Amino acid sequence: MSDLSTIRSEALEAVSAAADLATLEVARVAVLGKKGSVTGLMKTLGAMAPEQRKEFGAKVNELKGEIEAALEARKGTLSSSALAARLASEKIDVSLPVRPEGQGMLHPIGQVMDEVAAIFGEMGFTWADGPDIEDDWHNFTALNIPPDHPARQMQDTFYLPPRADGTPVVLRTHTSPVQARTMLDKSVQKRLADGGSLRIIVPGRTFRIDNDATHTPMFHQVEGLVIDRTTHMGHLKGCLVDFCRAFFEVDDLPLRFRPSYFPFTEPSAEVDIGCSWKDGELRIGAGDSWLEILGSGMVHANVIRNCGLDPAIYQGFAFGMGIDRIAMLKYGIPDLRSFFESDLRWLRHYGFSALEMPSLTGGLGR
Numbered sequence: 001m002s003d004l005s006t007i008r009s010e011a012l013e014a015v016s017a018a019a020d021l022a023t024l025e026v027a028r029v030a031v032l033g034k035k036g037s038v039t040g041l042m043k044t045l046g047a048m049a050p051e052q053r054k055e056f057g058a059k060v061n062e063l064k065g066e067i068e069a070a071l072e073a074r075k076g077t078l079s080s081s082a083l084a085a086r087l088a089s090e091k092i093d094v095s096l097p098v099r100p101e102g103q104g105m106l107h108p109i110g111q112v113m114d115e116v117a118a119i120f121g122e123m124g125f126t127w128a129d130g131p132d133i134e135d136d137w138h139n140f141t142a143l144n145i146p147p148d149h150p151a152r153q154m155q156d157t158f159y160l161p162p163r164a165d166g167t168p169v170v171l172r173t174h175t176s177p178v179q180a181r182t183m184l185d186k187s188v189q190k191r192l193a194d195g196g197s198l199r200i201i202v203p204g205r206t207f208r209i210d211n212d213a214t215h216t217p218m219f220h221q222v223e224g225l226v227i228d229r230t231t232h233m234g235h236l237k238g239c240l241v242d243f244c245r246a247f248f249e250v251d252d253l254p255l256r257f258r259p260s261y262f263p264f265t266e267p268s269a270e271v272d273i274g275c276s277w278k279d280g281e282l283r284i285g286a287g288d289s290w291l292e293i294l295g296s297g298m299v300h301a302n303v304i305r306n307c308g309l310d311p312a313i314y315q316g317f318a319f320g321m322g323i324d325r326i327a328m329l330k331y332g333i334p335d336l337r338s339f340f341e342s343d344l345r346w347l348r349h350y351g352f353s354a355l356e357m358p359s360l361t362g363g364l365g366r
């Protein structure tokens with residue numbers, strides 16, 4: 001009998017002394033494992049007389065139950081404190097500021113394209129794209145640019161080797177061929193025939209043989225086109241007034257429409273915005289000077305016809321401007337060539353956060 005109480009006190013002692021789950025398992029095996037002390041007592045039962053076995057067996061069972069309960073209770077305690085220890089040691093403070101990392105910046109040209117798209121987007125325009133390499137027909141002929149026009153000269157345009165069928169190929173000198181391609185698109189023509197309208201802007205790269213302080217051989221333009229049955233010059237004017245005021249963020253910005261000439265529009269107008277100069281610094285807004293910003297006009301009947309539409313039914317306006325130029329004006333960037341030098345110090349100074357998309361309501365150029 002003393003055997004039982006010794007086993008009992010030793011087992012309970014080992015259980016309560018176990019400081020972690022692994023030690024507790026060792027204690028369990030020492031008692032209830034194959035060679036454990038209680039298992040050993042069980043094995044002695046077989047050799048006993050029935051009366052003795054009944055009495056002793058009950059006691060051993062009771063002891064086994066008591067130790068199992070103690071093991072279970074200790075296991076519960078140790079598991080929850082192990083969890084508590086893990087929770088304490090693996091705790092992270094989600095309120096800590098993030099570690100500073102080098103952040104990329106958006107180039108002012110991409111930023112200005114996004115700003116222009118946000119403004120025209122609110123007016124129902126969508127963004128259209130097209131190839132940088134164009135055939136002579138889409139770049140010139142469709143746009144009513146005559147064979148003797150200076151833009152067609154070898155010294156003004158990058159000509160590439162002709163296609164296998166002899167088609168002359170150029171680096172597009174403006175984004176207008178994209179508008180021509182869009183008007184020629186059968187699904188667009190169907191939409192127009194059904195009484196719908198076409199409103200697109202075309203931002204993109206353009207190329208001309210020119211390289212000095214104010215011209216680079218590759219530059220950026222955004223052109224716009226509206227075609228339907230009723231759009232007139234009043235719409236052109238209202239649209240461009242709203243655009244310039246939103247883009248330059250001057251609510252009462254004055255605009256001046258000057259008669260001009262482009263082969264692809266008739267009539268044509270150049271658009272100036274009000275400005276003033278003080279101590280050699282430009283201020284955009286009502287003033288005593290004017291700054292040329294864009295070219296525009298009603299799409300020439302020949303262009304509408306060349307693009308597969310009937311000029312007796314369809315009309316509309318178009319405009320074009322230099323993105324590099326309006327970016328320089330808005331953000332006070334003094335040197336055109338710096339746009340294309342890929343100098344990271346310059347980009348850190350003039351670049352924009354990638355996380356803030358331009359929007360008319362949120363402020364365009366933060």
Ligand code: 2NL
Pocket residue numbers: 143176177179180221223225262264265294295296297298299300303318319320321322
């Ligand atoms: C400028 C002037 C302009 C257009 C571009 C255009 C396109 C088609 C038909 C008619 Cl498909 N016009 N584009 C019209 C007027 C002016 O650009 O000074 N750009 C920098």
